[in-house]
Structure formats: C-alpha cells, structure tokens
Amino acid sequence: MFGGEEVHITPGMQRYIDKNNAYLAKRAKYIREVVKKWKFDTIAVHGLYSVEEAIEDYQGAIIEPIFMSASQAYRDSDEMAAALAYLIPTWCYSRIANPSTYYYEWTLALLEAYGFDGETGCCSTSSGMAAIMTSVQPFLVHRTHNKHEPRNFLATAQCYGGTFQQFSIRLMQERDIDCRWIQDPTNIDEWASKIDENTRFLYGELPSNPAQGFFDIKEVADLAHSHGLPLICDTTVASPALLRPICHGADIVIQSATKSLTTSGFGVAGGLIARKNLVSNIDNDDMKADFAAYVKYLPNRDTGPNLHPMQAIMTLNDMRTLRSKMDLMSRNTMKVAEFLQGHPQIESVQYLGLPDHPLHELASKYMWLVDAEYDELYGRPVNRYGHLMSFCVKGGAEGTRKFFDGLQRIWRATDLGRIKSVATIPAISTHQQQGEEGRELANIPPNMVRLCVGGEHADDTIADLDQALNKVGATTSAAVGVS
Ligand SMILES: *Cc1c(COP(=O)(O)O)cnc(C)c1O
Numbered sequence: 001m002f003g004g005e006e007v008h009i010t011p012g013m014q015r016y017i018d019k020n021n022a023y024l025a026k027r028a029k030y031i032r033e034v035v036k037k038w039k040f041d042t043i044a045v046h047g048l049y050s051v052e053e054a055i056e057d058y059q060g061a062i063i064e065p066i067f068m069s070a071s072q073a074y075r076d077s078d079e080m081a082a083a084l085a086y087l088i089p090t091w092c093y094s095r096i097a098n099p100s101t102y103y104y105e106w107t108l109a110l111l112e113a114y115g116f117d118g119e120t121g122c123c124s125t126s127s128g129m130a131a132i133m134t135s136v137q138p139f140l141v142h143r144t145h146n147k148h149e150p151r152n153f154l155a156t157a158q159c160y161g162g163t164f165q166q167f168s169i170r171l172m173q174e175r176d177i178d179c180r181w182i183q184d185p186t187n188i189d190e191w192a193s194k195i196d197e198n199t200r201f202l203y204g205e206l207p208s209n210p211a212q213g214f215f216d217i218k219e220v221a222d223l224a225h226s227h228g229l230p231l232i233c234d235t236t237v238a239s240p241a242l243l244r245p246i247c248h249g250a251d252i253v254i255q256s257a258t259k260s261l262t263t264s265g266f267g268v269a270g271g272l273i274a275r276k277n278l279v280s281n282i283d284n285d286d287m288k289a290d291f292a293a294y295v296k297y298l299p300n301r302d303t304g305p306n307l308h309p310m311q312a313i314m315t316l317n318d319m320r321t322l323r324s325k326m327d328l329m330s331r332n333t334m335k336v337a338e339f340l341q342g343h344p345q346i347e348s349v350q351y352l353g354l355p356d357h358p359l360h361e362l363a364s365k366y367m368w369l370v371d372a373e374y375d376e377l378y379g380r381p382v383n384r385y386g387h388l389m390s391f392c393v394k395g396g397a398e399g400t401r402k403f404f405d406g407l408q409r410i411w412r413a414t415d416l417g418r419i420k421s422v423a424t425i426p427a428i429s430t431h432q433q434q435g436e437e438g439r440e441l442a443n444i445p446p447n448m449v450r451l452c453v454g455g456e457h458a459d460d461t462i463a464d465l466d467q468a469l470n471k472v473g474a475t476t477s478a479a480v481g482v483s
Helices: 011-033 040-046 051-057 077-084 099-112 128-139 161-175 188-194 217-226 285-289 291-297 299-303 309-319 322-341 360-366 396-405 435-441 458-474
Strands: 120-125 152-156 178-182 199-205 231-234 252-256 270-275 346-350 388-393 422-424 448-452
Touching (some): 011 077, 040 322, 099 120, 099 252, 099 270, 099 309, 120 128, 120 291, 128 161, 128 199, 128 252, 128 270, 128 291, 128 299, 161 178, 178 188, 188 217, 199 217, 217 231, 270 291, 291 299, 388 396, 396 448, 396 458
Parallel strands (some): 152 178
Antiparallel strands (some): 120 270, 252 270, 388 448, 422 448
C-alpha cells in the first residue's frame, strides 16, 4: 500500500491479499453503483454500513457496533505479516484504525464528496484541532537536507481562536515556520503576493468563527494549484450540508465534528477529508495519492491523535440528521438576525444571510442547503447561511456583559452548533488569549456577542434576547452582576 520497506510475500500472504482484493473490488462497486447514487440524507443515515454486512457479520445490529477493543487478532502469521505491511485492509490497533471509526470516516468522506466527481478519503481525529495539526504537518517537512530551509504558509487571519494559537505559537514562535496572515481573503492579490517558493499550503476558514469571513474558494484553489500548492479549508461552521469545498477545488477539508456535526453536544471529535491525488510541492507520491490514508497509517500512527470508537459512533448518530437540522437552525438564525437588526439596543448585526452583509453575495454563491431541489418543501435550490451569527451591543464592553448576564434560556458557553442556543463574548473567551492586537487582526471588538441559534422555536429565542437587551437600556451605570 505505501512504499518503503521491501516485503517478501509468501504464498500464504498472497492468498490473503487476493481474498482482500476481491473484498475491496466488491466494496468499490457498492460505493460506485449504490452509495454514490443516493441522496445526501441517505448517505448520512447509512454510510457504508449495510443490511447485508450487519446480518452476516454483526448479528443484525442496526446501529454500527462500538468496537471497544484496543487491538485486532489475526488468523495466522501470513495474515499478520500481510496486515502489518499494509498489504490488506486492517485496523490492527485502535491508535491506527478501528472498525467503528471506519464507519464514521466513510460517512464523512462521502458527505464531503457529495456532488464531487472524484474520490475522497477521511482520517478521523480526536478533535478539530488534531485534524488541523495532522493536515498541515505533512506539508511542513524538510524537502532537502538543509535543515534550515525556510518554510511558510498562508492562512486567513479571521479564524477560530485555537487555530490562531496553533499557527502563531506552536508553528511560528516555537518552530520558525512563517504563517503569513491574510487580512482580506476576498482580495486574491493579497493571497498571490504572499506566495513564494517556500510556501507549502494555503489555509482558509469559512465562514470564519466568529467573524463570518468568507472568500471565493474556487478562485483561491485555482491560485494555489497554479503554484503547485494545496488549499485546506475549515468549514466546520457550515458543515457539508451547506458547503463542500472539495466540490469547488479545495484539496483538504477540516471538520471539528464537535460543532455542527454533533448538535447533541456529546463530546469532542474531528476529521480531515482529502481528495485523492491532491496538489503539493512535497515529493511524496503516497501522500499525494491518498492523503487521508497516508496520514492515518503513517504520521498519526506515530503521534496518536486518534478518535475513540465510542465517540465515533455517537458523532455518527448525530450526523444522520445533519441536513434537516442545519436547515432548521439556519432558518431560526435568519429570524433572530432580522429581529436584532431592528432592535434599538443593537449597534450592528453580522450574519451572512442578511442582504446588507458585505459578503452576502459571495456567500450566496457557495452556501446552499444540499438537496433542497429534491425536498418537497422547497423543490428548488435554496441558500442557507448556518447557525452562527454575531452582533455588537450598544453600551460598550460593560453593557455587553450586562446583556449577556441577563440571558435566561440561551446558554453562556464557548460552544457552537448546538441544538440549544449558545452565546459567548469572544473578547473574554475564545479570543481572549490572542490579546488586543490579535483580536484587532481578527476583527473582534469587545462588545461583540457570538450567538449560535439552536432548534428552539425562534420566537422563544427572540423573547430571551429582547428581555436581556432591555435590561441594558434600563440602567446605565449599574454594577455588572454575574449569574
Ligand atoms: C471548534 C473549532 C475548531 C476546533 O475543534 P475542536 O473539536 O474543539 O478541537 C476548529 N475550527 C473551527 C472553525 C471551530 O469552530
């Protein structure tokens, strides 16, 4: 499977290889002729776990079994030798792979590739941050014997606080890898001007958390590819139900499955989804041919950021209803945004769905509710802009905290994508660590509130916001109470 050590193949090993090649051919045919023809919802519900497989192998279990076993045993030395040389599919040891995470990975790979005329793979990770780390590291290796070879990459300055920390502290400060921040990702000249012969990849988060930055994926992917570089996109906020960057030319997609994919909020999980045969200026054919499998079986085997099988199945269970939940939460968010826009205590509202948002037109080019044309409610393509919005409260930092503390139903937490509405003040939470300058760079004023609207009826969410906002207007200099 991967180049490297010469393996002596015994006749016994060859029998296992032949048997498994027949299995792989059958699976490829099933994907091509059955699964790839399904609509998005069907893929989300079933993935690769079939009735036939359940009956034959798993006593008819309707839900994918949770394989709580650290390792896999083999029939004999031939099977073991073939498996450990990666000549046959194997899960081997749960740090490398596991049958439960396998089903999670396939569902995610297929959902991100929905509408894409090519193949994708997925490598599950213990968190979204681990997915980012394992996506970028293979591009940052030394290309020559010169261990002082300069390396750089480009990334959108408007990004998740953890991403900002990983790039600016772990990579820039601690490892001398230059992260060139893009201030205005809609300006293709800014991207182009920052690329040179030492650039390894382009990275963009969209819509960004919390500022809802956006860029033209196709334009940036074309630019990256013209320089032999991959484009990595973090579309955690949108989820594949609203945006699938690989369909527009991106090479790798990051998902923090903790967020939109797991509306129940049961735990932390992540994954990277990569197209086969991606573009890179690193001389490593295995990596380029199947990035997800490469990362899974080599670098991640050695670093261990693997996902727990229990978490994989719980996350998978949430993903089955992704499309309808993203639709509901998007519609609720639109209603809340319209309400806030008309409220006297509000300075400004940032939601990509509002026609006066400067990025509304660009976002409308990319953010569509998947399969709306096949949905009897719509029967045509419809734009949906997700559950993430932000707004600025009149009354400065103090007034903002007063409003925030007055919320009764909306949860105060640094979380997003929940079925329950959740709000935070980024300047004192998610973006506190990066300091005033970093916040300015990322466009985070102290009176900004990030709100993720959940599945509650929009009228009830609006009522909670209204009563909390009216408290700010009522008194001007009252002490801030913390509930
Ligand atoms: C939360 C988040 C991450 C990190 O994911 P974890 O699962 O919390 O590690 C990365 N990107 C975005 C956009 C996020 O919102």
